[in-house]
Amino acid sequence: MTEPHVSARPAPPPGPARRPALLAGVPARRETSVAGALLVSVLAASLLVDGFATGRNAGFLILDVAAVALIALPMTLVIVTGEIDLSVASTLGLTSAVLGRLWLAGLALELIVPLCLLLGALLGLMNGLLVTVARLPSLAVTIGTMALYRGLAYVVLGDRAVADFPFSWTGGAVAALPGTPVPWVALLIAGLAAAFGVLLHATAFGRSLFAIGSNADAAAFAGIPVLRAKLWLFVATGAMAALAGVFWTMQYGSARADNATGLELSVVAAVLLGGVSIFGGVGALPGVLAGVLLLGTIRNALQLADVPSDTLTVVTGLLLIVSVVVPNLLARAREHRRRRRSAPAGPG
Amino acid sequence: MSVRTGGPEAPVHRARGARAARRARGIRELGVLLALALLVAGTALVNPAFLSAQSVRDLLLGATLLCVLAVGQTLVIVTRNVDLSVGSVLGLSAFATGSLFVTFPGLPIPVAALAGVLVGAGCGLVNGTLVTVARVPALVVTLGTLYVFRGVDHWWAAGRQINAADMPREFLDLGRLGLAGIPLPALVAAAVVLATGWYLASYRSGRELYAIGSDPAAARLSGIPVDRRVLAAFVVNGALAGLAGVLYAARFGTLDANAGLGLELQVVAAAVVGGVAIFGGSGTVFGAAVGAVLLTTIGSALAVLRVDPFWQQAVVGLLILVAIGMDRLLAARSARRLRVADAVGGDGRPGPAGGRGEQRRSTS
Numbered sequence: 001m002t003e004p005h006v007s008a009r010p011a012p013p014p015g016p017a018r019r020p021a022l023l024a025g026v027p028a029r030r031e032t033s034v035a036g037a038l039l040v041s042v043l044a045a046s047l048l049v050d051g052f053a054t055g056r057n058a059g060f061l062i063l064d065v066a067a068v069a070l071i072a073l074p075m076t077l078v079i080v081t082g083e084i085d086l087s088v089a090s091t092l093g094l095t096s097a098v099l100g101r102l103w104l105a106g107l108a109l110e111l112i113v114p115l116c117l118l119l120g121a122l123l124g125l126m127n128g129l130l131v132t133v134a135r136l137p138s139l140a141v142t143i144g145t146m147a148l149y150r151g152l153a154y155v156v157l158g159d160r161a162v163a164d165f166p167f168s169w170t171g172g173a174v175a176a177l178p179g180t181p182v183p184w185v186a187l188l189i190a191g192l193a194a195a196f197g198v199l200l201h202a203t204a205f206g207r208s209l210f211a212i213g214s215n216a217d218a219a220a221f222a223g224i225p226v227l228r229a230k231l232w233l234f235v236a237t238g239a240m241a242a243l244a245g246v247f248w249t250m251q252y253g254s255a256r257a258d259n260a261t262g263l264e265l266s267v268v269a270a271v272l273l274g275g276v277s278i279f280g281g282v283g284a285l286p287g288v289l290a291g292v293l294l295l296g297t298i299r300n301a302l303q304l305a306d307v308p309s310d311t312l313t314v315v316t317g318l319l320l321i322v323s324v325v326v327p328n329l330l331a332r333a334r335e336h337r338r339r340r341r342s343a344p345a346g347p348g
Numbered sequence: 349m350s351v352r353t354g355g356p357e358a359p360v361h362r363a364r365g366a367r368a369a370r371r372a373r374g375i376r377e378l379g380v381l382l383a384l385a386l387l388v389a390g391t392a393l394v395n396p397a398f399l400s401a402q403s404v405r406d407l408l409l410g411a412t413l414l415c416v417l418a419v420g421q422t423l424v425i426v427t428r429n430v431d432l433s434v435g436s437v438l439g440l441s442a443f444a445t446g447s448l449f450v451t452f453p454g455l456p457i458p459v460a461a462l463a464g465v466l467v468g469a470g471c472g473l474v475n476g477t478l479v480t481v482a483r484v485p486a487l488v489v490t491l492g493t494l495y496v497f498r499g500v501d502h503w504w505a506a507g508r509q510i511n512a513a514d515m516p517r518e519f520l521d522l523g524r525l526g527l528a529g530i531p532l533p534a535l536v537a538a539a540v541v542l543a544t545g546w547y548l549a550s551y552r553s554g555r556e557l558y559a560i561g562s563d564p565a566a567a568r569l570s571g572i573p574v575d576r577r578v579l580a581a582f583v584v585n586g587a588l589a590g591l592a593g594v595l596y597a598a599r600f601g602t603l604d605a606n607a608g609l610g611l612e613l614q615v616v617a618a619a620v621v622g623g624v625a626i627f628g629g630s631g632t633v634f635g636a637a638v639g640a641v642l643l644t645t646i647g648s649a650l651a652v653l654r655v656d657p658f659w660q661q662a663v664v665g666l667l668i669l670v671a672i673g674m675d676r677l678l679a680a681r682s683a684r685r686l687r688v689a690d691a692v693g694g695d696g697r698p699g700p701a702g703g704r705g706e707q708r709r710s711t712s
Contacts, residue, residue, distance in 0.1 A: 314500060
């Protein structure tokens, strides 16, 4: 949030000079380094941690990151436009509570689930309207709706837990694809990731999101419907958070108002780790997926190695800071060198 | 604004516009205060016990921590930054204070308290250095240090818990006793609010924090040492979070590594409800303090009014939305006033103040 207009974004390097020959063909982008870190950590964990490189464990890992991955997809697009949505975990909780309440009321799950997704879209629509029509800053709005939606979740379900869902749903949520250890939700995430990836990187709408994030005023002058685009992104985020809520409820077999409390910060951390700039205008979906998997891998490996969870917390935080600090310092050092070289040429 | 040359009477009109803008901001804080007064009066009308000495004492005690944290957060938010790590800093400092008593049983209380504050200031220094030297957005840095500080806290505690029996009786009494019926922590919080408010309003460096938040680039160009001021804001905020940790230790007596967990967004919410603009440049610590008291009072008021306690958080959420909506309305009004004052006083061109305000809101 410091100085959105003058901040030194990590600029692309001036040329291939000073890069190791081995990496000459690889573009020096954040996605690449996150993917590299993911690869290294998977290799290291496979070699060093007993039981990491098994199909069963891979399945656990994917189930573990599923909710974060589902929400991180639309969140990437939101942050690319320079906005943020901190209410996602509360949307997840409210969806879960409503799901439990409707199930208690005797509705069929086949009916409840679409209703829950619709509810999520409406909650997202409310965020979107407050940001685009009332023109309120999304950071403040979604801190407000974070409290509001979580509060409504308690109003709906209190502190009860609804856990008598049929096994066909709870077992089905974590079921693996036949003949493989891979849970089917991995396919769902991959499909949705491909859809969001194409939307962001290969359509005019997606490209316009980068323009909006770089300079919303310029984008508006260029004829991009800035507010409408943002509105739809908030609706999509709400719907995806609701999908994550349905999945979460079935995965853990329990509908509670306090489900996934605090998950919003994990999602934002994964997105930022994946190379998306908090100022908007910069980011790529593959990087975010790598970021989500990187956090999941480290978490999983440390747990298998019986490293206490506090180490994990520290590692998560350090990773997030280092992933932003290092490129920034490198960019500044480059800038400094460039300035010193060009200084003798003339004043100023 | 000083570049444009209007007619001779232009400065007068402009001063009137600025006064109108200041009045609008004053209205904002009055609004929160009024909401608080209405809440307290309404609740007391239904149940007079709400204003009993014991109940008021509990209210003040409950608001103390959030109040101190909101004051520090205001310093940071005003410069167009944010500190999400305050909950973790509070936890770390509370545990540090407690374990000092465990390790050195005879330690004088002021030394332990000072150590807690210093731990907080150290955390603030880490945040501020990363923001100003590495030029990383504060939201990202403090989200990272939120995890790091909490992790260090867990590491240190290693599942242990510090109990009231481990701390000197006099220290725990500080959390409960008071002067003339007002609990001591509440007095500390009031002193913090007054001192910080006075500093922000009256000192050059305090005013410069607002200039930085309004337009960091312009502040830099006009010779304000932006990095030093922002760093100082983070350090002071950290120190205040450390102080809140010491107060937490004194009040609750039982410390594990989860003290202050999840407090950060409540703190930001208190500041926002109190009229501190999330994108910097405006707001006062008085507003933030009243916002903190309002947020904590709602909980007890709803309980007294026999509203289902599950409604509490939803009401807080609604309040935040109403507060930022009101900010938007007041900002639009004072921008219009400024524009009118500019148009009347000078060359008839639309004033720059309104235009810039509009632009910043639409991009941020």
